[in-house]
Amino acid sequence: MRVLWAGFSDDRVEWELIRALVAAGVGGHAIAAPGSRIARGCAASGIPCLEARFPPRLDPRGARLIRAVLEQKRFDIVHCVTGRALAAALRATARSGSSTPRVVAYRGAIGTESRRDPLLRLSYLHPRVARIICVCEAVRRQWRASGVPEEKLVVIRKGHDPAWYSPAPRETLASLGVPADAVRVVFCGAIRPIKGVSVLVRAFERIAPEEGLCLVLLGEVREAGVKRRAQRLPHAHLLGFRKDAPALVGSCDIAVMPSVYREGWPKAVLEAMAQGVPPIVTDTGGLPEAVEHEKSGLVVPANDADALGEALRRLARDVALRRRLGEAARARVAGPLHFRHTVEETLALYRELVGEASAAEGRVRRARRRRAGTAMRGHAARAVNAQESALSRPCLAAEQAGFQALERHRRFISKAWKLADAPPSGLEDAACLGRVKCAPGIWKRP
Numbered sequence: 001m002r003v004l005w006a007g008f009s010d011d012r013v014e015w016e017l018i019r020a021l022v023a024a025g026v027g028g029h030a031i032a033a034p035g036s037r038i039a040r041g042c043a044a045s046g047i048p049c050l051e052a053r054f055p056p057r058l059d060p061r062g063a064r065l066i067r068a069v070l071e072q073k074r075f076d077i078v079h080c081v082t083g084r085a086l087a088a089a090l091r092a093t094a095r096s097g098s099s100t101p102r103v104v105a106y107r108g109a110i111g112t113e114s115r116r117d118p119l120l121r122l123s124y125l126h127p128r129v130a131r132i133i134c135v136c137e138a139v140r141r142q143w144r145a146s147g148v149p150e151e152k153l154v155v156i157r158k159g160h161d162p163a164w165y166s167p168a169p170r171e172t173l174a175s176l177g178v179p180a181d182a183v184r185v186v187f188c189g190a191i192r193p194i195k196g197v198s199v200l201v202r203a204f205e206r207i208a209p210e211e212g213l214c215l216v217l218l219g220e221v222r223e224a225g226v227k228r229r230a231q232r233l234p235h236a237h238l239l240g241f242r243k244d245a246p247a248l249v250g251s252c253d254i255a256v257m258p259s260v261y262r263e264g265w266p267k268a269v270l271e272a273m274a275q276g277v278p279p280i281v282t283d284t285g286g287l288p289e290a291v292e293h294e295k296s297g298l299v300v301p302a303n304d305a306d307a308l309g310e311a312l313r314r315l316a317r318d319v320a321l322r323r324r325l326g327e328a329a330r331a332r333v334a335g336p337l338h339f340r341h342t343v344e345e346t347l348a349l350y351r352e353l354v355g356e357a358s359a360a361e362g363r364v365r366r367a368r369r370r371r372a373g374t375a376m377r378g379h380a381a382r383a384v385n386a387q388e389s390a391l392s393r394p395c396l397a398a399e400q401a402g403f404q405a406l407e408r409h410r411r412f413i414s415k416a417w418k419l420a421d422a423p424p425s426g427l428e429d430a431a432c433l434g435r436v437k438c439a440p441g442i443w444k445r446p
Contacts, residue, residue, distance in 0.1 A: 001354055002027040003077045004069055004101070007054055007085025010036045011267070013158045013339065014081065020343040022047055026350065029069055031085070054084035057122055062088030074099055076354050081106040086123045093128070102130040102353045107139050108158070109264035110285050115147045124148070130353055133346075135265040136286030156346055157289075158265055159339035162274040162330055167250025173216065178237050182214040183316040186252035186277075188245050188268040192222040196258035196282065196303065201229050201236070203309035209235040213316050216252060218245045250275035253322065254315050257281045260303045266290055273297070274333040278325035280311050290337065296328040 003026055008014045015038045022028055022045070032038035034051040042049035050069060054062045066078065066088050078093065078101050080086040086105045093100050105124055113120055124132060125148065132148060133156050134140040140153045174180040185204075191197045197217065204215050215236040221227045230236045242248065245268075249255060255272035256279070257263070263285030270290060272279055281287040282302035291297035298315070300307040315322050 001025075001077075001350060002029075002073060002075045003079055003350065004028065004066070004075045004089075005030045005032075005038075006066060006078060006080045006089055007082035008032055008038050009081065010038070011158075012037065012164065013160065013267075013342070014038065015041050016161075016164075016339060017342060017346065018042075018047065019045060020339075021347065021350075024343070024347055026347070029073070029075070031065060031069065054082065054088055057084055057087035057119055060091070063091035066092035070101070075101045077102050077104055077350055079104045079106070081108075083119075083123045086129070087119075090122065090126050090128060100128075102356070103128055104349070104353070105129050105132045106135075107132055107143065107264075108135040110139055110142050110262045112262070113146060120146075130356075131349060133349070136289050138286045138289065139264055154345075154349060156342060156349070157337065158267070158270075159337050159342040160270045160274045160333050161339045162334050165246055165250060165271060165275050167275050168244065168247035170251050173248060173251055176237070176239060178216055179214055182235070183212050183254065184216055184252040185213055185254045185256055185312060186216040186218060186249050186272070187256050187258070188218040188249050188271070189257070190219050190222055191217060191226055194260060194262050196260040197223065197226050198229075199260065199303055199305050199308060200256055200258045201226055201233070202305040203312065204233055204236060205229070206305070206309050207235075207312065211313065211316065213312060216248075218242060218248060246271045246275075249277060252277055254312065255279045256308075256312075257287060258302075258308060259284050259287065261285070263287055270333060270337065273329035273337075276326040276330040278315060278322050278329055280308065280315070282308075291329075292332070295325075296332045297325055 003021070005018055005028060008018065008030060010033070018028065018030060018038065019041065028047065030038055030042050030047060030049040031052055031054075032042065032049055033053050036051075039049055039051045041047075050065065052065050054065065056062075062084060066085075069075075070078075070092060078089045080089050080103065086103070089103050093103060103126075107124070113124075115125065123129075124143070125146070129152065132143060132153050134143060134153055135156070135158055137155055140155050143153055144150060170180050173184065178184060187195075187197060187200060189195055200215070204213070207213055213235065215230070215233065217230060217236065217238045218241075220241045221238065227238065230238055239248075249268065249272050252272075255269060255277045257266050257269050258280075259266075259282055261284055263282075265286045266281065269279050269281060269287070273290075273296065279291050279297040281291045281297060281299055283299050284302045288299055291299055293299040298311045300311050315325075
């Protein structure tokens with residue numbers, strides 16, 4: 001089995017997935033961004049990798065990237081994780097004939113796409129897309145509502161491994177101005193409207209600094225209003241984008257994901273849970289699938305600052321509850337949300353697709369054999385007919401000559417009767433008796 005991984009990002013789960021699949025015996029080739037984690041990992045592990053970025057969907061250069069790799073070896077599957085890579089793969093495999101690899105797409109977020117969007121016809125809604133891997137049930141429901149057949153949708157969650165993470169010491173955040181004795185509430189991710197950070201800031205505006213909670217915001221700020229409001233709070237700290245964000249999250253007490261809509265599978269929440277940090281999430285998208293309310297975290301209504309503030313106060317006051325939820329969260333990542341399930345389910349999907357491709361090739365071969373057999377039988381039938389026709393032509397000619405001779409003889413006898421007005425005497429003894437008898441009705445008077 002050979003797989004081409006196209007468009008994989010700098011995400012650790014994606015690199016660990018490629019490495020685990022190769023270890024399981026999958027032969028592969030990757031197309032990754034130059035200098036990315038996957039490009040560096042492939043170079044260190046000896047996995048073939050073409051370092052390139054995919055252009056926009058309508059740009060033919062993307063298809064040339066895919067085709068350059070497909071021309072080197074035969075691949076069974078092309079696994080794409082971005083819309084650009086998917087559109088390029090579909091164009092590159094449009095005329096591959098019987099060796100066309102199965103194209104697999106990936107969707108990790110809930111979008112606003114419409115089935116009437118022509119660009120989707122070039123990617124996710126294309127009929128040659130064999131499967132769409134949905135990162136959670138919420139994403140699967142969205143694509144089912146968009147008209148994708150049920151049999152094309154499969155849910156494979158991006159699992160994590162607690163062994164990947166090591167929390168930073170609390171002194172690390174203290175050196176950045178975050179009080180070491182406060183209950184640290186952390187948000188990690190791009191600060192943009194759909195993440196609901198404005199709701200989190202509004203909740204902290206109603207929490208007095210004396211209550212002992214402080215807010216830590218990790219990530220690029222793309223919402224100017226949130227930045228201005230957070231800077232006015234004495235117990236809020238904007239640290240911006242940091243490469244050591246997962247370790248800093250592990251040194252906090254509560255992780256929050258206050259998304260208001262379109263949330264898929266929360267990587268930052270899984271990273272916190274893997275380190276034993278109890279999460280508070282909203283009830284949108286795939287968040288309730290990752291966090292079980294009152295078991296491995298708390299789930300509050302989306303866009304509800306009062307409910308979010310009350311959940312924060314509850315965990316800040318109850319240390320035992322915080323510890324219990326954190327341990328359950330870590331156990332959940334080590335159990336049903338572990339990375340090993342991602343590898344197993346992806347490998348099972350690959351095998352299923354290769355089996356379907358083999359069955360389809362078998363049906364094509366059988367159809368070709370049937371057509372060839374029909375053609376051979378038709379050719380043989382035509383040959384037999386031609387032979388029978390050739391053999392029967394002399395017989396027909398002889399029979400026709402006999403009837404013509406008999407007709408001439410009948411006309412001769414009829415003429416003789418007319419002349420004699422009676423049968424000639426002794427005709428029974430004539431030498432031509434044998435020929436006359438073989439003509440029925442020859443004795444009738446005309």
